[in-house]
Amino acid sequence: MTQYRVLPGPEHFLPPSAASMGICLPNPGEAHINGVIVPEEQAYEEAAKQFLMAKVPTLFPGPLVLWAWNEKAAKKATAIRHLYNTLKECVQPGQTPMLIPMPDYRPKYPKINPEVEINPNHPNLTIWHNKIDCCMFIGVHCHQANLSLKIIRGGTSCYTIAMCAQAGHEDAMLSFRDASVEKIMRLADAVKRLKGTVTPRLTSAKSGASN
Amino acid sequence: MSKERIKISEDLYDIMPSDYQDLVKSATYGKEDRGWKDIGNSKELIEQHSLCAGCPESMAFRYILASLPNPEDTVMVGSTGCTSLVFPMVAVHNIHSLFGNQNAIASGLKRALSVRFPGRTKDVVVLAGDGATVDIGLDMTLQAWFRQEKFTTICFDNELYANTGGQESGLMQKGFVAKMAPVGKLFDKVRLPEIARESGCHYVVQCTVSKPSLVEKVVRNAVMIAREIGPTYLQLYTPCILEIGKNSMEGLQEMRDSEKPTERFAYKEYVSEPAKQLLAEIAAKDKEKKAAAKQLASQGA
Numbered sequence: 001m002t003q004y005r006v007l008p009g010p011e012h013f014l015p016p017s018a019a020s021m022g023i024c025l026p027n028p029g030e031a032h033i034n035g036v037i038v039p040e041e042q043a044y045e046e047a048a049k050q051f052l053m054a055k056v057p058t059l060f061p062g063p064l065v066l067w068a069w070n071e072k073a074a075k076k077a078t079a080i081r082h083l084y085n086t087l088k089e090c091v092q093p094g095q096t097p098m099l100i101p102m103p104d105y106r107p108k109y110p111k112i113n114p115e116v117e118i119n120p121n122h123p124n125l126t127i128w129h130n131k132i133d134c135c136m137f138i139g140v141h142c143h144q145a146n147l148s149l150k151i152i153r154g155g156t157s158c159y160t161i162a163m164c165a166q167a168g169h170e171d172a173m174l175s176f177r178d179a180s181v182e183k184i185m186r187l188a189d190a191v192k193r194l195k196g197t198v199t200p201r202l203t204s205a206k207s208g209a210s211n
Numbered sequence: 212m213s214k215e216r217i218k219i220s221e222d223l224y225d226i227m228p229s230d231y232q233d234l235v236k237s238a239t240y241g242k243e244d245r246g247w248k249d250i251g252n253s254k255e256l257i258e259q260h261s262l263c264a265g266c267p268e269s270m271a272f273r274y275i276l277a278s279l280p281n282p283e284d285t286v287m288v289g290s291t292g293c294t295s296l297v298f299p300m301v302a303v304h305n306i307h308s309l310f311g312n313q314n315a316i317a318s319g320l321k322r323a324l325s326v327r328f329p330g331r332t333k334d335v336v337v338l339a340g341d342g343a344t345v346d347i348g349l350d351m352t353l354q355a356w357f358r359q360e361k362f363t364t365i366c367f368d369n370e371l372y373a374n375t376g377g378q379e380s381g382l383m384q385k386g387f388v389a390k391m392a393p394v395g396k397l398f399d400k401v402r403l404p405e406i407a408r409e410s411g412c413h414y415v416v417q418c419t420v421s422k423p424s425l426v427e428k429v430v431r432n433a434v435m436i437a438r439e440i441g442p443t444y445l446q447l448y449t450p451c452i453l454e455i456g457k458n459s460m461e462g463l464q465e466m467r468d469s470e471k472p473t474e475r476f477a478y479k480e481y482v483s484e485p486a487k488q489l490l491a492e493i494a495a496k497d498k499e500k501k502a503a504a505k506q507l508a509s510q511g512a
Binding site (some may be wrong): 061062065066067068069073074076077080081099100101103106107108113115116 | 215217218219220222223225227228231258299300
């Protein structure tokens with residue numbers, strides 16, 4: 001079994017893909033935390049804790065939920081908004097939850113505006129700019145999520161969570177699989193349940209990114 | 212065919228950058244009489260671009276995108292060159308092909324789209340530079356025309372390889388000295404419009420992009436004819452102002468000078484008999500529509 005663990009970076013300029021280091025994807029009903037397979041229930045608790053500890057917990061919804069291309073997508077968008085509102089209700093003063101979209105994947109010239117969006121080709125810009133120390137990808141196509149998660153692990157100290165609608169992501173520090181409206185709501189419930197029980201990292205001098 | 216396909220999820224609408232909101236609110240998808248006059252009044256399908264200031268290619272790009280009759284159901288196939296810097300900024304499906312391979316890609320794509328969406332009109336438009344169309348990709352260009360593939364090929368003719376610093380291309384004029392072609396071209400400019408006609412293209416036009424209304428007309432004709440009859444070809448002069456030693460403001464004048472009747476970009480058009488018939492039918496339908504609209508307006512008044 002591999003000794004490699006998927007941990008917040010900065011790992012180095014070109015981090016290895018976690019899969020190449022022996023990290024496996026979870027089976028249905030499971031998730032992974034730092035590359036270790038765990039029951040899904042444990043992952044909800046851990047993800048909620050990470051959100052509540054973070055100075056700038058952030059949700060990054062991708063095109064699969066930003067665009068109402070079918071009814072399910074629109075429902076997921078509603079659930080994401082609910083999770084964001086829950087985060088805002090449950091954090092302590094000084095913590096600033098954010099909801100930043102990834103509307104598409106094109107490499108944008110001359111530059112993106114990191115205050116209003118994230119681009120998978122240079123996600124570190126948005127993370128550095130907003131000092132994001134915990135984020136969750138949702139509704140991002142897998143190949144673009146893999147690319148971004150690796151860049152984030154390579155160049156920032158941000159904790160990454162993937163709420164993946166397929167089989168999950170090795171390159172995230174915590175990954176769910178088979179994302180659904182119910183799972184997003186369960187995560188929101190876990191955040192609510194743990195409200196007030198987690199000490200936020202507000203005193204940390206090094207918030208968000210390292211560059 | 213409408214904006215039905217691009218709806219933002221209501222609950223996340225407020226966080227979408229304004230570019231995307233504008234695209235949904237005021238782009239001209241689904242507008243039947245869309246054209247270059249929408250530029251300035253609506254959200255263009257081209258966002259920022261990183262071409263040089265005053266680049267005629269950027270003007271051409273904007274006119275073409277404003278003139279596509281069916282942008283939401285159009286796929287553009289591009290090739291390596293300055294255009295590839297623009298395609299990521301374009302709100303129309305596009306494919307970047309291997310250099311010179313664009314007409315081969317478009318052939319397969321057009322056939323696949325007709326199998327996958329039998330009841331829907333899907334247009335394919337190739338947009339490539341002269342190097343990709345006439346030099347490296349000539350084989351693919353001609354073979355697609357021989358096979359009567361139903362798509363439009365547009366060549367941005369800047370008469371050299373501009374993106375790589377000014378090498379000689381087949382469409383360069385005889386005697387021209389470029390930065391990386393110091394001897395001067397020894398041969399005549401390849402007469403691709405004539406070759407296109409002989410290779411089976413049903414609509415061939417050579418012109419500059421100095422007149423937006425002309426570009427609109429030829430683009431619409433080319434797409435409609437390709438949709439119904441067979442291959443069409445447009446050769447548009449989009450001079451590279453940097454490589455021919457002009458300033459940003461001089462691109463338009465360069466095109467005007469080159470389109471005079473005795474010059475190499477004098478307007479040239481070839482329309483096959485079936486294409487003529489189709490254009491006449493389209494014109495008659497448009498006339499009918501306009502008359503009906505006029506009658507309706509006068510009744511309303």
